[in-house]
Amino acid sequence: MHINKSFEEFIKGIPKAELHLHIEGTLEPKLMLELAKRNKVKLKYDSVDELHKAYSFKNLQEFLDIYYAGATVLITEQDFYDMTWAYLAKAHLQNVIHAEIFFDPQTHTNRGISFDTVINGIHKALEDAKTKFGLTAKLIPCLLRDLDVESAVQTLNQVCSYKNWIAAIGLDSAEVGNPPSKFKEVFNTARQNGFLTVAHAGEEGPAEYVWEAINLLKVSRIDHGNNSLDDEKLVDYLSEQKIPLTFCPLSNLKLKVVTDLKKHPLKTMLEKGLMVTINSDDPAYFGGYVNENYLSIAESIGLLHDEVCVLAKNSFNASFLTEQEKQFYINKVEEYNKNFNE
Ligand code: ADE
Ligand code: ZN
DSSP, rough: OOOOHHHHHHHHHHOEEEEEEEEEGOOHHHHHHHHHHHOOOOOSOOOOOHHHHHOOOOSSSHHHHHHHHHGGOOOOOHHHHHHHHHHHHHHHTTTEEEEEEEOOHHHTTTTOEEEEEHHHHHHHHHHHHHHOOEEEEEEEEEEETOOOOOOHHHHHHHHHGGGGGBBBBEEESSSTTTOGGGGGHHHHHHHTTEEEEEESSSSOHHHHHHHHHHHSSSSSEEOGGGGGOOOOOHHHHHHHHOOOOEEEEHHHHHSSSSOOOGOOOOOHHEEEEEEEEOOBBBBBTOOOOOHHHHHHHHHHHOOOOOHHHHHHHHHHTTTSHHHHHHHHHHHHHHHHHHHHOO
């Protein structure tokens, strides 16, 4: 389906939140090469073109290998600031007014970069975006599920020194063979320390991993969750409990989680009344930021005007903002819709 210019403008302009975004996945080739030069880090690829050509993936693991290699250019606090600022400026242009941002501490601490360096650089950029754009943000450090539990425990200890800057703990990286159950105890400790929890589940892994994330990790949201559709009881449960799913259509296409966006579970889930949202995951690698994700899925599955409003409202309802803050943002969506229609 081809969407008309006015609908495209409506989608681009609608106030939205982004809830599934890995800050390391926003490192654009140009900045990656600049940082490599600045820090004298050798990369396998040395032009923007070569990097773009390398971004063709058969599955999640092929992507992760390149994504972790790309992150090796990040050394100083200024590097983390620059990367985060570039994302926030872009998000602002796309009318993202609230963002809940993942970062992968172990990707950096395992290379000898201190946790303080990473979080200070990211946090400064968030502060500046609030001042300059009025864009609010929350931080979600993710534990790498393919590393051992001991490393996750150490990372959680580091995170605990920055409680005031952190909203929740997440779980990401290579899913199959690393079920949520592996991190049950660590997530218990995280919750005892006052953190909310989220987890990637059902991206490449089975619906059973989504159940585990809910029952064992007590997550407030499921990141991806595509394979939930294989389990009718699970879909009913997600619907009854209003557990949000943070979908990333272009990521799913690039990582072959779906063969065609027309077959993306979003439409079915939306029709079943699930709390689904649209996000960009790793936009520098998957060919689009949040608006491109909205537009591609809208074209492929024929999203309706009202469904776009629901998705934008869901993005705030599924966030970790207070009820009062959510209402403030949702009013903005309603006002935008009303003014657009006039
Ligand atoms: N880390 C960054 N992007 C990811 C994804 N889509 N799935 C799992 N881990 C990730
Ligand atoms: Zn992700």
